[in-house]
Amino acid sequence: MSSPTITLYTRQTPNGIKISVTLAELDLQYNVYNINPHTQEQKSPWFLDINPNGRIPAITDTHPDDDGKEIRVFESGSIMQYLVERYDTEYRISYPRGSREYCTEHSPYAIQRYQDETRRLYGVLDKHLHDAGTDYLVGNKCTIADIATWPWVTLARWSLGGEHHPVSPLDEFPALKEWEERMFKREGVEKGRHVPEPHQREILRDPVKMEAFEERGREFYKKTADEKEATAKANE
Numbered sequence: 001m002s003s004p005t006i007t008l009y010t011r012q013t014p015n016g017i018k019i020s021v022t023l024a025e026l027d028l029q030y031n032v033y034n035i036n037p038h039t040q041e042q043k044s045p046w047f048l049d050i051n052p053n054g055r056i057p058a059i060t061d062t063h064p065d066d067d068g069k070e071i072r073v074f075e076s077g078s079i080m081q082y083l084v085e086r087y088d089t090e091y092r093i094s095y096p097r098g099s100r101e102y103c104t105e106h107s108p109y110a111i112q113r114y115q116d117e118t119r120r121l122y123g124v125l126d127k128h129l130h131d132a133g134t135d136y137l138v139g140n141k142c143t144i145a146d147i148a149t150w151p152w153v154t155l156a157r158w159s160l161g162g163e164h165h166p167v168s169p170l171d172e173f174p175a176l177k178e179w180e181e182r183m184f185k186r187e188g189v190e191k192g193r194h195v196p197e198p199h200q201r202e203i204l205r206d207p208v209k210m211e212a213f214e215e216r217g218r219e220f221y222k223k224t225a226d227e228k229e230a231t232a233k234a235n236e
């Protein structure tokens with residue numbers, strides 16, 4: 001088998017696994033580079049050459065049809081679009097073109113605003129799935145629309161407020177909950193969701209693991225804030 005032409009630069013986040021799930025659903029071989037956020041590797045010059053926006057995910061692809069030229073793509077939506085346009089020739093997770101079909105300061109206002117918005121969007125998805133009566137967001141096959149959405153829905157407990165929320169936050173959205181589980185059972189989702197580290201779905205469903213997970217997050221953001229303060233003081 002020839003070596004993969006695609007390298008995925010990522011870490012374990014919802015935007016990151018959109019891409020690893022897409023790659024898995026398309027049965028594509030690829031290399032993985034695990035970006036280290038603790039050293040701000042996503043802002044390092046070599047990575048900014050790939051994504052000037054300094055965020056993951058990003059991919060590079062050196063496809064034989066491009067005469068050995070490396071293609072660089074960033075923004076999860078654009079990457080998914082690139083992958084299906086180039087590699088989903090049988091429209092397994094897409095449709096033909098033209099067819100129908102965080103902050104270191106605690107801000108209660110911002111948190112409330114985004115949690116309310118998330119709840120509203122879950123409601124929109126739930127109603128759509130209920131009214132359409134389809135297995136997936138667009139028809140009865142899993143497409144990139146489902147893959148882009150699932151990573152954010154499966155982490156609902158986190159998006160809606162962690163420890164302040166019941167263990168099954170999707171209970172109020174029955175059609176969405178059913179769809180989340182249907183997606184979860186897909187082989188490609190299972191294969192892609194653990195890249196480059198184990199996925200957090202199980203952690204968020206276990207109150208003890210959840211507390212440890214949140215504590216790690218609090219420590220990380222405190223350390224970042226302390227470092228920022230120390231740098232500001234040193235520059236005074």
Ligand SMILES: N[C@@H](CCC(=O)N[C@@H](CS)C(=O)NCC(=O)O)C(=O)O
Pocket residue numbers: 013014015016042054055056057074075076077
């Ligand atoms: N709109 C972008 C969002 C990318 C994004 O926010 N990535 C986060 C991880 S999910 C990141 O790299 N954060 C680190 C930083 O902002 O420095 C996409 O969909 O790709």
